[in-house]
Amino acid sequence: MTVVDAHHHLWDLTVRDQEWIDGPRLASLRRSFVLADLEAETRAAGVAATVLVETVNVAEETPELLALAAEGDVIGAVVGWTDLTAPDVADALDALRSLPGGGFLRGIRHQVQGEPDPDWLNRPDVLRGLRAVAAAGLVHDLVVLPHQLPAATRSAAAVPGLTFVLDHLGKPPIASGRHEPWAEHLRALAALPNTVCKLSGMVTEADWESWTVDDLRPYADTVIDAFGPRRLMFGSDWPVCTLAADYGEVVRSAAELTAGLTRAEQAEVCAGTARRVYRMTGTRQDAPSSPSS
Template sequence: MMKLDAHQHFWNYNIRDYGWIGEEMSVIQRSFLPEDLEPILTDSGVSGCVAVQARQTLEETEWLLELADKHDFIKGVVGWVDLRSEEASSQLEKFAANPWLKGVRHVIQDEPDVKFVLREDFQRGIALLEQHDLAYDLLVSKEQLPYAVELVQKFPQQRFVIDHLAKPDIKAGIGSPWKETMEAIAAYPNVYCKLSGMVTEADWNQWTQEDFAPYINTVLQAFGPKRVMYGSDWPVCTVAGTYAQVFNLLQTHVQSLPEAERQLIFGDNCATFYKL
């Protein structure tokens, strides 16, 4: 079984660019680079990963593409371009020429406008992605999720993937209306979901396997085994657990599934979605 991690990050830490890493996350107030991740992947039997942007700069995208060119285990990059800009077309033209670029992401969860994805300028940028055969990572909060349903409705040919299950309140054990909205967005066959970023939505210090079962089950039932994929969210996940703990959390949950379905979740779906 070839395993792939569909979601992780690299960064050279400085407080200016990574102000979102507060004191409560001091464990990740340092640099995380490919040489740090590679042995961790090997220990878990993971063959490769997709590096996802953590800064909203064109320099970040260039840097990640350079890392992918140097390290075989980085199978693809989800970068950033300013989809709202008049320069979006030329930015995409430039970066899409690089075979390591597989998708684009914007940190929508930090936008104060819950209807950000419905902005005309943003949707104009989304419309450009299909021309370059690029996927789009939807990093939205549970409050923004209903508007993401409207977005994907308008772009039936665009590949979308929801990052981090759209951040349900796992710590409080709240399921609705997140569950119903996830079922609504899963009705669109061009939308996938990453089983990622879960431990950081739980109680960082005392989560248990059982805390995640309702949320994982909702995603598996709504999207089916062919449209979900494993992602570690390393190194962000390490504020609440080791890479091995995050990996084993999902592996334990799906151990009763047929091997073919586990292969889809832990590798094949990622490769298919991002065209690795």
């Protein structure tokens, strides 16, 4: 079955520091993860295409990610960053899409999980920026913590023309085994038709040393039930996932978690949803070289 990895990262520490990689627990991530590394992992796991996602709220990163998409053979879409609060956000999006590889830009993400204001997504300037993202034909990836899910729901309701893609199930507290209030908040978000969820990031929310697929299953079952296979997509969250599992383990665990679905439903989670949402109409070579093509 074709697999599209709808969520991974790349970074080169010789180009830019990743300040969030701090402390002994994250020490294994404190090295460069480059395109060649990704291509080796995807070949070994049988992954056909990927979505490269931003890591830091830095304007210079997105042009670099777009250039990587144009350079390699596996990246089929990029979720970048731009300042959603800027008055000229529409012009900034146009500028990104005019760059080399700009045709691969499919979405915008902001590190909302790091914002101290729990209602940041509903600030007037942010909502204006999200409407500009929608007008540009892009999606918005949501990286939020469980307590921020209600704000995400209000924001998605306020901008119904924009597809909101929830990363990492909204980071449920898997290690503790708690289910609420995360599940209630997640179902409220899923009730909106312009929302989608990534089956990603679970192993690093679980106990890194001793997690099992059964630990992940209640949370996966909740999102499968809430969103349905046509609004759910697999993502590895590589290389962050390597804190708890290698790339192949993450791919295999997702297959186990969706084994109860029909073959057609599995195909949606594995590739169909990602290809629709990120407009990856076939292989990565189908991505246009410029926004006008």
